[in-house]
Amino acid sequence: MRVVDAGVAEPVEHPDLIDRRIGPGTANSAQGPAMTEEQLAQALEAGAALGTDGDADAVLYGEMGIGNTSAAALVAHKITGISLADLTGRGTGLDDQGVAHKTRVLSRASDRTATPLPPMQALREYGGFEIAMMAGAMQAAARAGRLVLVDGFIAGAAALAVLEDAPELRGAMVFCHGSAEQGHAAMMAHLKVAPLLELGLRLGEGTGALLAWPLVRSAAAMLNEMASFEDAGVSGKL
Amino acid sequence: MRVVDAGVAEPVEHPDLIDRRIGPGTANSAQGPAMTEEQLAQALEAGAALGTDGDADAVLYGEMGIGNTSAAALVAHKITGISLADLTGRGTGLDDQGVAHKTRVLSRASDRTATPLPPMQALREYGGFEIAMMAGAMQAAARAGRLVLVDGFIAGAAALAVLEDAPELRGAMVFCHGSAEQGHAAMMAHLKVAPLLELGLRLGEGTGALLAWPLVRSAAAMLNEMASFEDAGVSGKL
Numbered sequence: 001m002r003v004v005d006a007g008v009a010e011p012v013e014h015p016d017l018i019d020r021r022i023g024p025g026t027a028n029s030a031q032g033p034a035m036t037e038e039q040l041a042q043a044l045e046a047g048a049a050l051g052t053d054g055d056a057d058a059v060l061y062g063e064m065g066i067g068n069t070s071a072a073a074l075v076a077h078k079i080t081g082i083s084l085a086d087l088t089g090r091g092t093g094l095d096d097q098g099v100a101h102k103t104r105v106l107s108r109a110s111d112r113t114a115t116p117l118p119p120m121q122a123l124r125e126y127g128g129f130e131i132a133m134m135a136g137a138m139q140a141a142a143r144a145g146r147l148v149l150v151d152g153f154i155a156g157a158a159a160l161a162v163l164e165d166a167p168e169l170r171g172a173m174v175f176c177h178g179s180a181e182q183g184h185a186a187m188m189a190h191l192k193v194a195p196l197l198e199l200g201l202r203l204g205e206g207t208g209a210l211l212a213w214p215l216v217r218s219a220a221a222m223l224n225e226m227a228s229f230e231d232a233g234v235s236g237k238l
Numbered sequence: 239m240r241v242v243d244a245g246v247a248e249p250v251e252h253p254d255l256i257d258r259r260i261g262p263g264t265a266n267s268a269q270g271p272a273m274t275e276e277q278l279a280q281a282l283e284a285g286a287a288l289g290t291d292g293d294a295d296a297v298l299y300g301e302m303g304i305g306n307t308s309a310a311a312l313v314a315h316k317i318t319g320i321s322l323a324d325l326t327g328r329g330t331g332l333d334d335q336g337v338a339h340k341t342r343v344l345s346r347a348s349d350r351t352a353t354p355l356p357p358m359q360a361l362r363e364y365g366g367f368e369i370a371m372m373a374g375a376m377q378a379a380a381r382a383g384r385l386v387l388v389d390g391f392i393a394g395a396a397a398l399a400v401l402e403d404a405p406e407l408r409g410a411m412v413f414c415h416g417s418a419e420q421g422h423a424a425m426m427a428h429l430k431v432a433p434l435l436e437l438g439l440r441l442g443e444g445t446g447a448l449l450a451w452p453l454v455r456s457a458a459a460m461l462n463e464m465a466s467f468e469d470a471g472v473s474g475k476l
Contacts, residue, residue: 197453198436214452215435 004050006043007129020046022129029074029126030109040124040132047136051144058147060176060213061137062206063130063154067091071128072157073183074106078115078122079164080190082183089153089182090202099182119161127161134158139165142172149216151209152179152201156187163191174216177201177208242288244281245367258284260367267312267364268347278362278370285374289382296385298414298451299375300444301368301392305329310395311421312344312364316355317395317402318428320421322348327391327420328440337420357399365399372396377403380410387454389447390417390439394425401429412454415439415446 005012007022022043026034035043051059065071069091077084088103113125123132135158138148142162150159150173163170170191177197178184188195196212243250245260260281264272273281289297303309307329315322326341351363361370373396376386380400388397388411401408408429415435416422426433434450 196437197434199434199453211453211456215437215449218449 002050004130004133006046006133018050020050020133022046022133026071026128029071030105030112032112033125034071034127035124035129035132037124039129040120040127043129043132044120044136044139047133047138048140050133051137051139051141051146056146058149058213058216059137059141060149060151060206060209061134061155061158062151062204062209063134064205065128065130065154068128068130068154069181070102070106071126071131072154074109074126075122075131075157076160076183076187077106077110078113078117078126079119079160080187081116082186082190084110086186087183089184091181119164123161127157130154131158131161135161138162138173139169142166142169146172147216148173149209149212150175151206152177152204153181153184153187154204155206155209156184160187160191174212176212179208240288242371244284244371256288258288258371260284260371264309264366267309268343268350270350271363272309272365273362273367273370275362277367278358278365281367281370282374282377285371285376286378288371289375289377289379289384294384296387296451296454297375297379298387298389298444298447299372299393299396300389300442300447301372302443303366303368303392306366306368306392307419308340308344309364309366309369310392312347313360313369313395314398314421314425315344315348316351316353316360316364317357317398318425319354320424320428324424325421327422329419357402361399365395368392369396369399373399376400376411377407380404380407384410385454386411387447387450388413389444390415390442391419391422391425392442393444393447394422398425398429412450414450417446 002018004018004020006020007025009025022039069089073084073087076082077087084103084106088099088106090099094102123135131154134155138158139162142148150156159173175188175193175195177199178195180200180202196215197208201208240256242256242258244258245263247263260277307327311322311325314320315325322341322344326337326344328337332340361373369392372393376396377400380386388394397411413426413431413433415437416433418438418440434453435446439446
């Protein structure tokens, strides 16, 4: 496991932390674009380098970010046109009133620009650095022939941006779990995807992808190593 | 993994095969009880010994048996009263005509006795030796405080027999996957259970239980080892 700082507000020093900071958080997307063109390009490139680094056959991306269900909802809204009411959820635990407030704030942010937007523009206007970096990593990893295990709502927004631009990469992605975060189901329906697991998680941090990893390994083993009824002569006459 | 011969038609010699043969297959349950009282007791006892053997914390039971979706459908029908039409499926690959024929044969077998029957009588009248032995193993393992991972349709019929008699053992059982075999969904609905996995398998041999095993281990690790937001001070003020 590797932990990347894509741009938390306060820099953290730790020997195992990979510093790919684009800045101390994005700009406020309710007032203007979250990122400059240059920052987006930098995040996508840093992601692409991470996504093709080493010799892994499969990659799993998780995230931790404050407020990133908001960014993910806006990115998904701008890419798919699904309503913000359907995409805005409780995040780490808002009550009904909190969700209503969040939806109003996101609607104001959304009103700044047209809907839909091209996926890369949606990322620039509303993404977090971690979402853009995951999108860059997923795209590059998938193009490099790696299997991309997609976690829940936030990683799903990154995958959505990638697939809207490059639908041919769909086969490289496994959607691992259906998040309890409102909006993930709508996102999955848009992609015509049934996630492997439905466990009511709203965790992030790649937990859903990790839980699905043994299933993916089992599927690969079944395809590569399991005898068929024919191989094993099970259906032959006694 | 241990493989038990509960009573296949032709005895097999293999150093790793555990011989608990009750007989060379059961009697034809369309004509009379599948087992004698003595055979049922013998199967349950052999199962109980296997289910409490060694020092495992968790046990997973799978099965291989020719025609055992028929036996499982009859057992489930007699225990729950769910119609045979809802419980009879394609098994290893019957077409619609085959399923219709199977349903007619099972209905004749069912007509021999009242519906519902007490679970142990249902096992005796219609069970296979492997179903009765699994029921004995599950019951004893659960009573011994072991976690019982329940596979698909056939193992589900065994679990149904156990829980109808001893509903207090419900908490010891994890229902691992929703089988594609027609009738499993009805069985799970009767138990008010949502299986962990829905992957469209119709495999048996414990495959669905094995696929769920990493999830169960992850759940145990989460309960025992994971820091909560509170422990980690995540929600504290900056």
